[in-house]
Amino acid sequence: MYLTFLDHILEKFQEYASTTRAVILSPNSKHANPLIARLLQHPQYTSLYYPLSSEDTELTTFIDNMIRAFIDRSDMFGRYTSVANLAWRDGIAAFREAVLDAIIRDLNAMNDPHILLIIDNFDHAEHTDDIQRFLEELAARLPKHCLLVVNGRTQPRFPWISLIAQTRAIIFEDGQLINQTFQTKPPNSFAELEIYAIGPGFVYMNGEHISKWEGHLPRLLLFFAVDRGVITRDNFHRAFWQDLDEIQATNVFHVTKCRLHRAVDMELLEHHGGNYCIRPGISIYYDAFEWTQALVAARDITNPDPAKAYERLLSLYRGSFLKGHDDAWILARRQDILVGYIEAVLFVAARQIEVYKSDPLAHNAALESAYQLYLAALEEAPNHAELVLAAAELLIQPEVSRRIEAHSLLQTYLSTKKKARQAADGRIVALSKKLHDKKITW
Numbered sequence: 001m002y003l004t005f006l007d008h009i010l011e012k013f014q015e016y017a018s019t020t021r022a023v024i025l026s027p028n029s030k031h032a033n034p035l036i037a038r039l040l041q042h043p044q045y046t047s048l049y050y051p052l053s054s055e056d057t058e059l060t061t062f063i064d065n066m067i068r069a070f071i072d073r074s075d076m077f078g079r080y081t082s083v084a085n086l087a088w089r090d091g092i093a094a095f096r097e098a099v100l101d102a103i104i105r106d107l108n109a110m111n112d113p114h115i116l117l118i119i120d121n122f123d124h125a126e127h128t129d130d131i132q133r134f135l136e137e138l139a140a141r142l143p144k145h146c147l148l149v150v151n152g153r154t155q156p157r158f159p160w161i162s163l164i165a166q167t168r169a170i171i172f173e174d175g176q177l178i179n180q181t182f183q184t185k186p187p188n189s190f191a192e193l194e195i196y197a198i199g200p201g202f203v204y205m206n207g208e209h210i211s212k213w214e215g216h217l218p219r220l221l222l223f224f225a226v227d228r229g230v231i232t233r234d235n236f237h238r239a240f241w242q243d244l245d246e247i248q249a250t251n252v253f254h255v256t257k258c259r260l261h262r263a264v265d266m267e268l269l270e271h272h273g274g275n276y277c278i279r280p281g282i283s284i285y286y287d288a289f290e291w292t293q294a295l296v297a298a299r300d301i302t303n304p305d306p307a308k309a310y311e312r313l314l315s316l317y318r319g320s321f322l323k324g325h326d327d328a329w330i331l332a333r334r335q336d337i338l339v340g341y342i343e344a345v346l347f348v349a350a351r352q353i354e355v356y357k358s359d360p361l362a363h364n365a366a367l368e369s370a371y372q373l374y375l376a377a378l379e380e381a382p383n384h385a386e387l388v389l390a391a392a393e394l395l396i397q398p399e400v401s402r403r404i405e406a407h408s409l410l411q412t413y414l415s416t417k418k419k420a421r422q423a424a425d426g427r428i429v430a431l432s433k434k435l436h437d438k439k440i441t442w
Helices: 002-017 032-041 059-073 079-090 092-109 129-141 160-165 216-228 233-240 246-264 287-299 306-316 328-358 366-380 385-395 403-419 426-436
Strands: 022-025 046-051 115-120 146-150 169-173 191-196 202-205 230-232 269-272 275-278 282-286
Touching (some): 002 169, 032 046, 046 059, 059 129, 079 092, 129 146, 216 328, 282 287, 287 306, 287 328, 306 328, 328 366, 328 385, 366 385, 385 403, 385 426, 403 426
Parallel strands (some): 022 146
Antiparallel strands (some): 230 275
16 A cells, blocks of 8 residues: 555656756655655666765765765766866865766766756755755756755755746655745734835835835845745855955845844844844745745646636736846846746736637637737737747737737847847747738738
């Protein structure tokens, strides 16, 4: 009976793994270790396995131990990665980059169709920022035939909004996709914090809009802290003050933290064991977390009706993420949110077109609604190929018959690509030529 249950978990793991590059086994999982054992023995996979130990407190030690363990598992791994170790002489940043590049080269050189990189006992790296960051970057770069599997008693502090939007990571627990519990509402909360980052960005404490920040950094510090959940001072330094040395950045951080606390009139960030997080007892609502939950639900392969989740995404979108700011982490999040928004627009608009075709009389406004969705999305992502193509194809339908608008849309896209000396999407080129065909009457 238990073996049958494990078969079910493995089957679900394989289904969900096909849609991502990293699977984080939930710390609450009761069957994670048996699943790891199954994966190590599975004939479909080539498994590169490394269990962390108490020795893995520094990135260089972790990488050295991991590479040796991977080489022991496969003779085909290590040709490039072994040489990359020489880069440690150029500093930790160059070393990390060289090793990441070399790992990808080694993986691409292997002939195996399905490769698992299994990192076990992850909790040994719970307080090691460099290792957390290394695995996060590895998950973002893995080729299609590879999958990172992380198991441990604690969950990585990965930027879930970003990785989920990129379809790079999921949390898996005993056969189920876990929709990360982002919102926190303690039973005995003493304060309510509401944060709206999709758009210009607004903060409310106990229903009162916070408008006095003593500069933009305290406000952005709050957005960053909530966005990441648990962070370290080094996270802040990398996100905001890379041009400062450690002492200067630390001083700026503490000044900014004090200004943040004055703005909300309470000690908001709590320090514990090298980490900073929002003080326990504060109820948090963050629209980007709800966004991520809706995106996970929409992409869940077991969801019989993803339309509701995609429609929720559209209702949450009020403009680009923290519009008006250009810090690197904000630009990355902005792109992640935009990807999900465009995905939702394309899905909902296509569904509206289907609804119209099923009963044109009952849904006579559906085509216009779909077109307006495309136009709104093109305001956020001008000349996005999929949006341009979908909008133009809708406009040339006999029920709409607005070919001049379609032509203008396509020509704007093609002119922009030509001016930027970039290759145009072949489908758009073909449709544009079709509209110029003498057989089409205007």
